[in-house]
Amino acid sequence: MAEFVTVSQMVQKLNLEIISGSETSLARNVTIADISRPGLELTGYFNYYSHDRIQLFGSKEITFAQRMMPEERLMVLRRMCTEDTPAFVVSRGLPVPDEMIEACAEHDIPVLRSPISSSRLLGEMSSYLSGFLAPRTSVHGVLVDVYGLGVLIQGDSGIGKSETALELIKRGHRLIADDRVDVYQQDELTLVGEPPQILQHLIEIRGIGIIDVMNLFGASAVRGSMQVQLCVYLEAWAKDKKYDRLGSADTAIQIAEVEVPQIKIPVKTGRNVAIIIEVAAMNFRAKAMGYDAIKTFEERLTQLIAQNKDNN
Numbered sequence: 001m002a003e004f005v006t007v008s009q010m011v012q013k014l015n016l017e018i019i020s021g022s023e024t025s026l027a028r029n030v031t032i033a034d035i036s037r038p039g040l041e042l043t044g045y046f047n048y049y050s051h052d053r054i055q056l057f058g059s060k061e062i063t064f065a066q067r068m069m070p071e072e073r074l075m076v077l078r079r080m081c082t083e084d085t086p087a088f089v090v091s092r093g094l095p096v097p098d099e100m101i102e103a104c105a106e107h108d109i110p111v112l113r114s115p116i117s118s119s120r121l122l123g124e125m126s127s128y129l130s131g132f133l134a135p136r137t138s139v140h141g142v143l144v145d146v147y148g149l150g151v152l153i154q155g156d157s158g159i160g161k162s163e164t165a166l167e168l169i170k171r172g173h174r175l176i177a178d179d180r181v182d183v184y185q186q187d188e189l190t191l192v193g194e195p196p197q198i199l200q201h202l203i204e205i206r207g208i209g210i211i212d213v214m215n216l217f218g219a220s221a222v223r224g225s226m227q228v229q230l231c232v233y234l235e236a237w238a239k240d241k242k243y244d245r246l247g248s249a250d251t252a253i254q255i256a257e258v259e260v261p262q263i264k265i266p267v268k269t270g271r272n273v274a275i276i277i278e279v280a281a282m283n284f285r286a287k288a289m290g291y292d293a294i295k296t297f298e299e300r301l302t303q304l305i306a307q308n309k310d311n312n
Helices: 007-014 059-066 071-079 098-106 118-133 162-170 214-216 273-286 295-310
Strands: 016-020 054-057 086-091 111-113 136-139 144-145 147-155 174-177 180-183 192-194 202-205 209-212 231-236 251-255 258-267
Touching: 007 118, 016 118, 054 059, 054 118, 054 202, 059 214, 071 098, 086 098, 098 111, 136 147, 144 162, 144 273, 147 162, 147 273, 162 202, 162 231, 162 273, 192 202, 209 214, 231 273, 258 273
Parallel strands: 054 086, 086 111, 147 231, 231 258
Antiparallel strands: 016 111, 136 180, 144 147, 144 174, 180 192, 202 209, 251 258
16 A cells, blocks of 8 residues: 655656645645535535645636635645645636635645546546555555456465466466455445566466566567456365356355455366366356356256246
8 A cells, every 4th residue: 555646656656747846746636535625615614624625626716716806725735735735736727816726836736637537537546546545455466467357366385376377377368466466445336456576477387487578478478457256266186075056056255345256176186277267257257147057957957947847
């Protein structure tokens, strides 16, 4: 979990225009992902002013401010500027009031602007800050993008997770993280995984060592982050253990307070695990679209039983 994002980092990520601000002001820390729309504050109501958040001015706020007297506008904007206010942002490319620039300059707070709409800018800033500031949890496994589906491969040490991931990479899929995956909850239903900085684009293969996937296979073989949508657990084949042969035993595991569907694949000599994971990913997507092979089988079985009864 990052404790803060600097205003400068946010400016670069979201392509914001710097209207005013020194290097010191651009180094201010953003510690809260929520964004403030200071409509009530412009009327003089500061009882619940969120002074430690980014202050976003859209067309409503700017229009209201323009109807105020310059002295009143400057007084209110000065009250909005505090030591821990990260920045003022104006959307839609609207004109920035001179009083805002003056008040922010007095407190060394940057004033930024974006050409996009307020709602879209609010969403982009919230999404970026939420992802950057969200608490991280490390899980053991390999995260791979298989046909656009984030597949987390887990299993006991030495079961062949990295080797399976390498086979998937050779087959045109993309590596996100090997050995350790940092995951965070983007929202109540979305879990995102990314590699630790030290392991980015790297994969360890026993007998060979650490290899750079991007260097060997190209930029198309790696990806920076990915939603974790399916967990595949590799386990050693046990002769006496009964395995699900129909795919009806749906299970899920909880990672960072998000439930993720899980399937277990027994591993033994002769099984091409990479191809099995490819098919598992395609089957998972087909189920999500409403195509379920189990239901088809059950319908055919029911029809067959009914036909046998009629014949008897």
